[in-house]
Structures are given as structure tokens and as C-alpha cells.
Amino acid sequence: MRLAVARETREGETRVAMVPELVARLSALGYQVLVEPGAGRGALITDDDYTAAGAIVHDQALESADLVVAVQPLDAHAVRRLRRGALTVSFLPATQELGLVADLRDAGVTALAMELVPRISRAQSMDALSSQSLVSGYRCAIVAAGLLRRFFPLNMTAAGTVQPAEVVVLGAGVAGLQAIATSKRLGAVVRAYDVRAAAAEEIRSMGAKAIELDLPTLDGAGGYAREMTEDRAALQRELLTPFVARADALITTAAVPGRRAPVLVTAAMVEQMGPGSVVVDLAADSGGNVEGVVAGEVVRIGHAQVWGGRNVPAQMPGPASRLYAQNVLNLVTLLTPETDGVRSLDPDFDDEIVAGACVTHEGVVRHEPSRLALEGPHEQ
Template sequence: MKIGILKEIEKNEKRVSISPKIAKQLIEKGFEVVVEDDAGSSSKYKNSDYEEVGVQVEKRGAVYKECDILVKINPFDEDGLKLIDDHHILICQLFHKSNPEIVKQIAEKGATVFSMDALPRISRAQDMDVLSSQSNLAGYKAVIKGAYEMTKIFPLMMTAAGTITPSRVLIYGVGVAGLQAIATAKRLGAVVEATDIRLETKEQAESLGAKFITVDPNGEASENGYAKAASEDYARRQKEAVNNSLFKADLVITTAMVPGRKSPILITEEQVKQMKNGAVIIDLAAAQGGNCELSKMNKTVIKNGVKIIGTTISPESVSTNASDLYGKNMFNFINYLTENNEFKWNLEDQITDETLIVKDGVIRKT
């Protein structure tokens, strides 16, 4: 079968779904690989880099026409959906619960689509988990972005002119992004605190040097490895416990997202008013509404001296590494689903079942 790597056309998107190194591995597995012209250019991969490993470079229309498997990072756009038909197998982050119209259009074309963001949080799927690989980079980059936007340095510094006290960093959400943010902020010398609804993350946060702040969630914390939406009572108690640290923080990084739903509001406008003048909030959940009530996607809002930056960060801003990691996830996923370069279609397998959203025009997951 022939795999087509499509160029991402979303604004500010610089990644590519498969890097030349990963394309070479697919070819060694027996697949033919075609890449859209300049698909990797924003990740600093030239057409010649692909050609050197045996990938054929084609224009967009030819990729759709020639290839059986079409891979992307983001959901397929309107123009792309016009070019698919019933022989295509699509693989991307579809976010099918948020994009029912796209799911419907794929089904109407009789095509098949797997959604990488729907992978179950089980050990067998870890090496395919794009949310984890990309969030890892986002957590790192959020701290670097915060350091750039702050007017203070992170570490304790003793000078002849006096001692500079370390900055205080507070991280909401101790998932993959949060853990990397903790580790990065600690390496830079900050005093780090973290909070999460899931009590099982306490040990992980503390092992990286963060003080953990929480209240008893009464069993409402997580579901299938993901955080659940908190009740109003829990949200109130959690807010009271965290407020003291929030009002002292120089940098706050929020990472809390619930799959398929709007991001929970963790920092209200009233809380922002009580934060330190000059504090910075990096809201990584802005694409789903934001964890800060004042966040706006891809914008910087200044309120009472607090700078609130709404972003997804950022795998896009380290696109070379992000593309390579995403591509490795994609390689492992395709390798898992196929045998002798043909799909196994084992619908009793949990990974196949949960990621296969539409098969031959039939919608399986909504």
C-alpha cells in the first residue's frame, strides 16, 4: 500500500506528520511513501531530504489520487475532503467528538478514518500516543515561553549587589505536559508547586521536586487515565486550597483539559485581580476555551498587571522535534494495525476499536 504525507495548511502549524527518518522506516517495512511538495519545509525538512530516503514528492492532487493511506496531524479540511473517496484510509487527530460534521462528510464519501487522539490510555498504546509525545514538548516550551515573558529570572542568585530570590511557579494539571513543565522549571532553579484533581499524580509531582497541593476528590478524579470534569463542590474547595500559592506565583502554567469537552475554568477574573503585578499565565488549554476565564487563543491579555497568554504552544514552535516524535507514533500505529502491509481490521482489539471512527462509510464512534 502507498502512504501519502499531506502538508498541514492550518495557520501557525509548522509540523509534518512523518519526517524523512520515519518515512525511511516505513519504506523498509515495504510501504511506498509519497509526500506532498514542501510538506516538511516548516519543520526544516526539504523535499530532497525525503527523496534521499526513497520518498516520491508530488503535488497535492496527485498524493490524494495515488495513495491508499493519507496521513495528517490536524483534521482534514474542506478542500481535502472533496478529494477523498471510498478507497482511502485516513489517519489524523480527528477530534471526532468536536468535529461531527467532518466525520459525517468522511462517511458520505465511503472512506475510512482512524483518529490518533482517540487512543486508549493503556500500556500497549504508549508508543503511539501523540497526545503524550506532543504534550511533553508543550510542557517544556511553556516554561521557556514563560521565562521570556517574565521580568524576573528563575534561580536564586547571590551577587555583590544583593541576593535575588527564586521565582515561584505554579502548575495546574500534572499530566504529561505538567510533569515536563515541573522538571523544566526546577532545572531552571524555580520554586515549583503543582496541583491536580488526580491524587495519583502527587507522587510523580513530588518526585520531580514540586510541592503538591490538593484536596480529597472523593473518587471523582479520573476516568480511563484522563482527568474528569470536577463537581462544583470540588472545584470550590480546590480553588481555596490553591489560592495562596496562586497569589504568590510569578509564573502560572495551566494544562487541564477534558477530552471532547470545554476546558475547565481554574482561574477566574476575580482571582487574576488578586495575583501579583507582573505575573504571567501560560494557558495551554486555550484551544478548548482555556483554564483562565480571561484567556483568548493566540492572544496576550493584560489584566491588572497580569499577562495571560492563551496558546496550545507549541509543539508547533519546536516543529522539528515534534514532527519526528509524531512520525514515530504514526509509524508504531500503522505497524500495529497492519500485517504484511495490509490492515488486519481486528475490531475486537481495543486500540483498533477505539481509534476506528468511520469504516467504509459507516460511522462507528460519535
């Protein structure tokens, strides 16, 4: 069996889907590991590193592969290079990439999307959304500290006392909790809010103060929050305004894959923040939690610098790649079961993890929202 590690081609993507230290684990599963030249360059991994680990660096890695692993979806040109029946594992925002989904279907490629891996206990080790959110949460706290022109921690000196910065974090999922923890480690006073019932205790467990609003919670499926009505959103913004106004740094992290990020903070709320304040919007790629944010740029709203995150995990490609590669390895292990002491690439489409992550297989779009968008409700 041949597994190919693709070289990322999308602008700004520095991660790689497999790292040298895991090549031996893939070899133990029965794979010959092929790597496209330069695949690890963005993550500071050389072709020689892969060769030393037992992989083969090869220009035609994709053409001969049974299984291709990548971070971003392969482009149409790369899909045409794959043999019919090949399998791909990558992030694949299917409903936003319908043309590519159609290409994968027509090429007879089986495509699994990492963001569609079900959020169940058995699949936790394959949860790439969580691993990359961990990186993003750390990164956004560091960005906030770097942009803010004052100390995060309390400092007591002979020349006087420097008060700690006040940080507000909106959203307490994996990224939000990591932003809280990192801000606390840097010494800031941290307050945080999330609409889910369990969030307040999770926030306190990180050493932060939970912001409690007199509003019903919005727990949804898969650990995500339910979408809120506009009336509820407006009231929430009103109640959050004084906390935002007092913050030296505001970090927003609320996002759900495949949906536009909710607007948690209006421009008018940001305008109430003090001189030198900072806003870091981790959800800018999906529309943003902050009105007026621009992904990949720092804009000024009132007195505040507003940083819009763009592909934030790729800003820390070393740890992000290592975490993602482990997620990929765990999924590949599931796709390569052992029978009579021999492993083979034989995905079990009755397995809820494989079925849930599958977008295309044998010329059929299996991801229902994408199929309906491409073919209509009456076509099979």
C-alpha cells in the first residue's frame, strides 16, 4: 500500500499532513510512505528529514498512491492526477467547495473530510478540529499580548505597581479555553462567556471569572451551541457591552464549521473600549464575531486595533502539523484493519466514523448537504 503526503498549494498554508516522526508508525501499518518534494518546507521540515525517517520523496507521489493525506483539499489539478479508486484524507469544507466535490465524484475518488469526523468518544483521537483549535487559541492570546502596549501580568516594583491587563474571552470551546489558559499564564485578569450551560464551570477551571448573564443557555448537538434568534443576540450584546468596554483585550472564538460565525460584538461596542485596546477575532475567516473585522488584517475601530485571524493554525505550523498528523494517523489506522495478521486499506462504511467523514465514494456524493446542493432532492 502506498500513502502519499501532498504538498500544500493553497496560499498561506504552511502545515503538512504527516511528520517524519510518524512515518515508522505508517510503515508498521503496511504503507510505503511517499512525500511530494517540499511538502514540509512551511513547517520547517526538510525532504532529508522525511528520507531519514524512511519515506521516499517522489515527484509522482500522488499518481501511484492508494491513499493521499493533505491539510487543505487537493486542487482540481491534483485530483486529476489520482488513480480511480484512490482515497484522500484532508479538511474538505464540502458545501463551500461543491465544484471540487463534483471533481472528486467524477474521478471516482473516495474523499474523507477531517472536519466531518463525528464528535464521539471513540473518535476523539481523530478530532482535527479540536487539535487545530488548541493551536489557534494559544496563538490568539499571544497575538493579543503582542499588540497590547502594556503588561499582561501584575508587576510590583520599587517604582510602583503596574496593574494587570483585563482580558475578556467570548466563546469557551477548545480555542476559547486555550486562550483563557494562555492569558492567565501570562498574568492577565480574565473574564469569559459562553452560551452553553457547562461553560461557566469550564471557564472557572481555567482560573478565569465566568461572565454570567441572565439569559437561557443554548446547548446544541455535538458540543456546539445552538443558533440564537436575533432578539436574543441583541440582548446578549447589550448585556456584554460593559464587559467589552472595560477590557484591555477582547478575544472572540465562537465559530461552527460550515456556518457563518455569529456577530457577538458590534462596532459600537468596540468603540466604547479604551485607548490602546486590542480585539482579536479568531472567527474572522468565517465572517467574524466582531462587526467590521477583516480576515488577515488589523483594522482600527474607535481606539481599538482589531486583528482578524486568517488560517490561524498555519501561523504555528510546527505544533499544528504534529497534532494534525497524529489525528490523520489515527484515522488511517481505522481505515487499515487487520485480518489474519495482515493489514489492508479497507474502509468500513458501516462504521459511523468512516460514514460520517465520507464525502464521495465510488462516483457518489455521500455527504447529503453537498449531494442536495449538486444534484437536487430527487436525484440519486
